[in-house]
Amino acid sequence: MPALRLAMAQINPTVGDLAGNSTQILEKVQQAQDLGSNLVLFPELALTGYPIEDLALSQDFLNDSGKALEALTKELAKRGQGHIRVVVGHPALAKSPTSWAIGQNCASLIFDGKVQASYAKHHLPNYSVFDEYRVFVPGDQLLTFEIDGLRFATVICEDIWQSGGPVSQIASHNVDLTLVLNGSPFERSKTDTRFELVSDLASKQSTAVAYVNLVGGQDDLVFDGNSFLIDAGGKEIARAKQFDTDLLVVEIESKNSIKPVTESTKTQTDLAQVWNALVLGVRDYVRKNGFKSVVLGLSGGIDSAVCASIAVDAIGAKNVFGVSLPSKYSSDHSLSDAALLAKNTGLVYSTEPIEPYVEQFVEKLKLQGLAAENLQARIRAVVLMAKSNTDGHLLLSTGNKTELAVGYSTIYGDAAGGYAPIKDVEKTLVWDLARYRNELATKQGITPPIPETSISKPPSAELRPDQLDQDSLPDYAVLDRILELHIEQRMSESEIIAQGLDATTVESVIRLVSISEWKRRQSAIGPRITKLAFGRERRLPITRWSK
Known part of the structure; x- marks a missing residue:
């Protein structure tokens, strides 16, 4: 029996453009078919774009998304691609809505002209730039399926960042390869963090892992792609491009025997x-x-x-x-x-x-x-x-x-x-x-x-x-160090001073940060590259007492 070929499709969707995003999905499936793929994996909410924010609270939007998924399924069959299994991310109406949310963040397996099964994201992040707990209903069931004697599991992004939930069941289901759909925004040093996380999953659950990520800009978020696959031993087998669409294809004989079909890309330098x-x-x-x-x-x-x-x-x-x-x-x-x-x-x-x-x-x-x-x-x-x-x-x-x-x-x-x-x-x-x-x-x-x-x-x-700027501000090297400690590392004034920085300068800088919130609240959005940017993830009152 020939080895199974998995294609990891790294696409750049536009939020709400159901027709345009469907076209991208169909194009990647065609490319995957041309390369002999049996299974094609797309990122989180690939059909609608990500994040959809409060669009997840709109019944009309969720209904339209469901219709787009149905149309995609029929089009794949019409094109003679019904024999290819396609896993695609999309939102759907929840069967059991809560008092605050009506939809779920889902991944569906399309095969033979219909949706065979679906998975709903379990861990809904409610920190940093994420607000999913407010707009989605969590799922609690692991999705597994089999192709040619190989067992696959499907989970979504945050599910592998937290302990417990369906991810903890992967080993007991004898999964060979875990498919992880992601909408993971770029920030400096995140490539290493993702690899460590996926390696830990592979080790604890005895599974190879395919991590496919979105690429593209969405308001202040930038998705860098950088999809990759590791075997059950934690060895990286293949890696997709950063900051560009790509199709990464691998050939799988077992969880420990996987080889690349398409060319891999090296991770870029930090400044690049x-x-x-x-x-x-x-x-x-x-x-x-x-x-x-x-x-x-x-x-x-x-x-x-x-x-x-x-x-x-x-x-x-x-x-x-x-x-x-x-x-x-x-x-x-x-x-x-x-x-x-x-x-x-x-x-x-x-x-x-x-x-x-x-x-x-x-x-x-x-x-x-x-x-x-x-x-x-x-x-x-x-x-x-x-x-x-x-x-x-x-x-x-x-x-x-x-x-x-x-x-x-x-x-x-x-x-x-x-x-x-x-x-x-x-x-x-x-x-x-x-x-x-x-x-x-x-x-x-x-x-x-x-x-x-x-x-x-x-x-x-x-x-x-x-x-000159330095008439009003400290030397920029000093200023940036204080700001990094105060904003990104959330250190207090006393903790920053304990790092050896001048107390008067630290006090002055922190005061300037405090009284400038009203300006920041009115500023234009821009691409986020750090762990803590000024915007949706840092919300402080404008009116407050300060020294």
Whole structure:
């Protein structure tokens, strides 16, 4: 008897696009058939996209999803692919709804023109970016099935992150290969975490494991794909691409005898992963929301240079519109650096001096000090939004995570925008990414996109004469360290000081973080790359007492 072939289909669905997602599924099944596959595995909620959030509370949406699953089943049979077993993720109406949820997060086995069996996710995450316990009803039964003497089990994502539930029954069912459907968002270092988790499952349940993940951007989440398969001994057999669709095919004789059919991909370096996550996040937010182009202000500084370079990599230079918006405080090198960035990347470049508008406002409103400084940023936002409205561009906000943390931005000014590419990137990492992207260009034999002077010069908002960021903030290396300990590691002020950092500086930074919540609450979303980003997973009251 020939060995069974499993195809792991890594697709990029769009939430709610049932027809488009079904087309992607059918295309991958066809590719899998061409490679002799008997079984095709798709990611979590592949039919609807993930996460569907409160769409799971809509009976109409769940009914439409059920109809799409039925249509997919019939189409597979019509195409002569009914003999191929297909495991696909989708939501469904729960037979026993709760007082707060009516649907379940399911995986169904399609074969011979109909749905043969279904599994409902047991462990529903209610932490970090996840909110599934509120919108889904948990399942409690393990799904197993047999093909040519090999036994398979099906579970979904969080089921393998928690103990107990159907996963604990895998060994007792003598499962050869566990199929894990995932919607696991990217964050730095998560590749190692996933591998350790899957290896532990393989060891404890004596099973090979196929881990298939979504790829693509969905609002502030980026799914990196990076699907993989290990045998029962914990050895990695095959790995799919990161940040791209893929079809990974393996040949299975037993849980300990599996070999790759298609080519595997090595995991990217840390900086490459971050860069590609940001590029994919921008590309899919633009594409899936119907935009064709973006616009952003080019100051000549590092943040706008990195954002512009990400955008060019994401959607092409001809679709990126960069605008220099000089005031009387803009330095010559800022103007020349912005122009050089445009030349290096090939983006569409224009200049709109703001001084005539600034003078009129200052004179009419008698502005001075901070009000006059912030006015410049707000006029720039007006110009950029005018271009956005006129030409249909998506406005990119170029602020980084460090600035967002301490409120070092002008609300309704440089903070304005529909998407923020480096919202979850601290300032020191922005510099690292700039160097990485330039080094990559050099290796490819092309002009580095980011001017060296944008990387090396001291950062400045240039809203007043001789202004530098460090006039108002600690050194960025120190600041980012404090913020990482306080935000991502959730350390208290005393714990951070105990790390050897200056007490006065720590107290000042934590206070700035506390009083800036109102700005963060109004900021644009952007791709998440860390364990704790500003957004859905960090919810603090705006109105609260502070020292």
